Amino acid sequence: MRPLASLFKGWFLIRRDLSSSRRLFLSAVSFVLPLALWCLVSYVDWIWHPDIKLQLSSEREGNSTVFTAGDHISPGYYQEMVVATRAENTRLLASTPPPKSSKRANQKLLRQLAPVAISHDWLPYTEAQNDAAIYHLWRDIATGTKIPTDPALTPENLDIVKKNWAQLAPLTADFSLASLPETPLLKLIPQGLPANPVYLPAPHEVWRSGWRDFKAVPPEGELSMTQRYQHSLRVILLGFFWACVVGVPIGILCGVFDFFSKLFEPFVDFFRYMPAPTFSTLLVAVLLAGDAPKIALVFIGTVFQMILVVSKTTRLLDPSLLEAAQTLGASPKQMLTRVVIPGILPNLYNDLRILLGWAWTWLVIAELIGVKSGLTEFIETQGRFRNFDRVFPVIILIGVTGFVTDQILSWLHGIIFPWTGRGNPIAQTFIRFLFWPFRQISKLSDRAGTPT
Amino acid sequence: MAAALQLPSYLDQSPEVAARFERLRQRPVALEVSGLTKTFETTRGTVTALSDVSFSVHKREFMCVIGPSGCGKSTLARVLAGLEAPTSGDVRVYGQPVSGPGPDRGMVFQSYTLFPWQTVKQNVMFGPLMAGASRNSAESEARQWIELVGLTKFENAYPQQLSGGMKQRVAIARALANQPRVLFMDEPFGALDAQTRCQMQSHLLDIWKNVDITIVFITHDLDEAVFLSDRILVLDPHPGRVREMIEVPVPRPRHNDQLFEPSFMAVRKHIDNLIHPPGQEHHKESPVLRLVARDPDIV
Numbered sequence: 001m002r003p004l005a006s007l008f009k010g011w012f013l014i015r016r017d018l019s020s021s022r023r024l025f026l027s028a029v030s031f032v033l034p035l036a037l038w039c040l041v042s043y044v045d046w047i048w049h050p051d052i053k054l055q056l057s058s059e060r061e062g063n064s065t066v067f068t069a070g071d072h073i074s075p076g077y078y079q080e081m082v083v084a085t086r087a088e089n090t091r092l093l094a095s096t097p098p099p100k101s102s103k104r105a106n107q108k109l110l111r112q113l114a115p116v117a118i119s120h121d122w123l124p125y126t127e128a129q130n131d132a133a134i135y136h137l138w139r140d141i142a143t144g145t146k147i148p149t150d151p152a153l154t155p156e157n158l159d160i161v162k163k164n165w166a167q168l169a170p171l172t173a174d175f176s177l178a179s180l181p182e183t184p185l186l187k188l189i190p191q192g193l194p195a196n197p198v199y200l201p202a203p204h205e206v207w208r209s210g211w212r213d214f215k216a217v218p219p220e221g222e223l224s225m226t227q228r229y230q231h232s233l234r235v236i237l238l239g240f241f242w243a244c245v246v247g248v249p250i251g252i253l254c255g256v257f258d259f260f261s262k263l264f265e266p267f268v269d270f271f272r273y274m275p276a277p278t279f280s281t282l283l284v285a286v287l288l289a290g291d292a293p294k295i296a297l298v299f300i301g302t303v304f305q306m307i308l309v310v311s312k313t314t315r316l317l318d319p320s321l322l323e324a325a326q327t328l329g330a331s332p333k334q335m336l337t338r339v340v341i342p343g344i345l346p347n348l349y350n351d352l353r354i355l356l357g358w359a360w361t362w363l364v365i366a367e368l369i370g371v372k373s374g375l376t377e378f379i380e381t382q383g384r385f386r387n388f389d390r391v392f393p394v395i396i397l398i399g400v401t402g403f404v405t406d407q408i409l410s411w412l413h414g415i416i417f418p419w420t421g422r423g424n425p426i427a428q429t430f431i432r433f434l435f436w437p438f439r440q441i442s443k444l445s446d447r448a449g450t451p452t
Numbered sequence: 453m454a455a456a457l458q459l460p461s462y463l464d465q466s467p468e469v470a471a472r473f474e475r476l477r478q479r480p481v482a483l484e485v486s487g488l489t490k491t492f493e494t495t496r497g498t499v500t501a502l503s504d505v506s507f508s509v510h511k512r513e514f515m516c517v518i519g520p521s522g523c524g525k526s527t528l529a530r531v532l533a534g535l536e537a538p539t540s541g542d543v544r545v546y547g548q549p550v551s552g553p554g555p556d557r558g559m560v561f562q563s564y565t566l567f568p569w570q571t572v573k574q575n576v577m578f579g580p581l582m583a584g585a586s587r588n589s590a591e592s593e594a595r596q597w598i599e600l601v602g603l604t605k606f607e608n609a610y611p612q613q614l615s616g617g618m619k620q621r622v623a624i625a626r627a628l629a630n631q632p633r634v635l636f637m638d639e640p641f642g643a644l645d646a647q648t649r650c651q652m653q654s655h656l657l658d659i660w661k662n663v664d665i666t667i668v669f670i671t672h673d674l675d676e677a678v679f680l681s682d683r684i685l686v687l688d689p690h691p692g693r694v695r696e697m698i699e700v701p702v703p704r705p706r707h708n709d710q711l712f713e714p715s716f717m718a719v720r721k722h723i724d725n726l727i728h729p730p731g732q733e734h735h736k737e738s739p740v741l742r743l744v745a746r747d748p749d750i751v
Binding site for chain 1: 533534535552553554555557558559561563565567568569570578579582583610611612626627630
């Protein structure tokens with residue numbers, strides 16, 4: 001009993017760190033919790049679920065709207081449709097002689113089973129209008145060769161399939177429009193399940209759509225998901241790279257020399273208040289379509305913040321270190337290269353880590369300007385079709401990418417800058433090996449600077 | 453109270469000590485400060501930190517500067533090191549006027565100011581490398597200075613991993629590696645605990661004995677000043693000016709037992725009186741509210 005009780009003790013201590021295992025546990029919970037909430041809302045039928053999601057295509061007389069499988073409708077309207085379709089079928093069976101119907105209408109009616117075939121992978125989703133295959137499906141289901149399970153047909157609908165097939169079978173074994181009957185076939189009764197609004201797909205749907213989208217081989221001329229991902233990464237990394245190339249040196253100069261600080265910072269301060277997206281049309285006009293304006297937008301969004309942040313970090317360097325260096329005989333140039341730069345590197349690294357996070361925001365906007373591209377174009381397009389189950393995987397992918405990158409960079413901080421605390425000897429050796437060429441160069445420049 | 457303690461005058465010097473001071477005065481002047489004045493412009497007007505300070509230090513002498521807070525001790529150190537320009541007057545090192553910081557004058561700060569990204573060895577190598585030494589010679593030189601301060605085992609440690617005393621030893625080694633002609637130390641042991649400070653004082657004297665160096669040591673600790681120095685420069689506050697230059701009559705070599713010798717106590721008491729004049733803040737009764745009845749054992 002005692003160890004169990006200690007398990008619940010000491011979770012809430014003011015300004016005290018928890019043990020590392022508890023911290024790890026809570027970090028895991030912080031991800032599990034929202035996921036669990038999502039699952040709860042998605043899978044427990046009596047929580048929320050304000051819509052009915054159709055499993056079969058449905059239409060009714062006197063209403064021009066055709067609902068396809070996957071559509072969301074309100075429970076009240078669903079009931080109305082069920083009742084109306086049953087009534088239609090009853091009228092059809094009762095009337096003599098049977099009313100006339102176009103073969104085209106019967107063809108359309110047969111396609112009502114297409115979603116069932118697709119969800120069972122009996123038919124690829126691009127083949128929803130493959131009438132020959134669908135015709136055989138009616139046969140297979142009616143004869144019991146194929147038993148649909150997901151979604152399973154209601155006994156009522158199974159009966160309708162059998163009745164219709166009884167009418168079709170004598171006419172033709174394979175589909176042909178000409179051989180279809182001229183009397184109307186029975187309509188399948190609408191079938192659906194309680195569902196959440198379309199903007200909140202269930203986890204498994206998101207997972208399935210994401211998996212499918214990433215595995216899918218794209219049609220000729222379109223980009224695969226991996227290519228889109230690479231494209232987005234390329235834009236953000238290039239934009240960020242150029243921002244670093246320009247922003248870091250200027251930031252350091254501003255932090256070190258009052259001259260540059262007063263020369264650059266007022267304008268930079270002004271410019272950064274103009275939102276980068278406002279330049280998008282200008283950038284497209286100047287740099288034309290393609291990646292250039294996108295990279296430029298990430299650059300503009302990042303570089304001005306970077307100059308200010310880096311100059312602030314540089315100013316935070318302990319000035320007594322510079323005085324110490326002076327009393328040790330360092331020249332101004334040496335103070336810059338041997339004291340300022342190595343002194344600010346750990347903080348600079350963290351600044352850049354945070355700015356890289358911001359750059360992702362600009363990426364999303366950048367990909368919408370000019371010719372839409374990358375992951376954002378996919379999000380945009382699918383969002384318009386309300387395919388949110390395909391949108392979420394991409395949003396999550398961006399989140400995971402940012403999070404994982406940041407975690408890795410934060411872990412590397414301790415290795416690259418062993419003097420800041422956590423460092424281990426293996427990592428230090430690794431880094432020494434990594435920086436070996438730079439050390440050789442600096443040795444050479446030392447020698448070059450030494451009068452012999 | 454003063455009558456109870458029968459102390460000799462701080463001016464009494466044994467013949468050996470007097471002879472030693474005579475010989476010291478014959479040495480060349482390492483540092484000469486004449487008419488040094490330093491003022492700062494602030495929003496509240498001009499503040500005079502140092503006013504007409506003059507003194508000289510002889511080669512290999514150990515001089516301490518002491519004074520109450522606000523007497524401009526640290527400003528003096530910074531001006532001597534060349535980190536601040538004097539408003540008027542001048543500073544000469546072996547006859548050469550000082551016009552800015554330079555490797556001929558070493559400086560040890562209270563806040564250690566070690567480069568955190570460099571190991572002990574790299575810190576000590578810094579000066580020689582700046583002077584254009586090759587990496588190999590700087591390294592072997594650094595090793596020698598690290599050995600002198602007894603940190604050979606820690607040469608690859610980062611400053612962050614060292615204790616305060618060790619950090620200050622690295623700072624001393626780093627300053628000495630440049631082989632400066634004068635070493636300025638601005639309250640270097642002020643941040644250390646009493647025990648470490650005591651060890652560091654003895655250690656510093658050992659270094660001073662074995663290295664060709666003249667030391668100007670800023671402190672506010674009376675015992676430290678008397679224990680370490682040949683002469684003590686006492687400064688007055690607001691504005692900082694020379695009150696007295698005292699020759700310490702305590703014979704060398706110094707050791708901790710001397711802290712209770714009459715000559716030590718005499719000079720210590722004299723400086724204490726200079727810095728905290730009797731009858732001023734010292735004897736003022738602080739108004740403390742009495743919350744318990746008077747207890748004869750707790751007085």
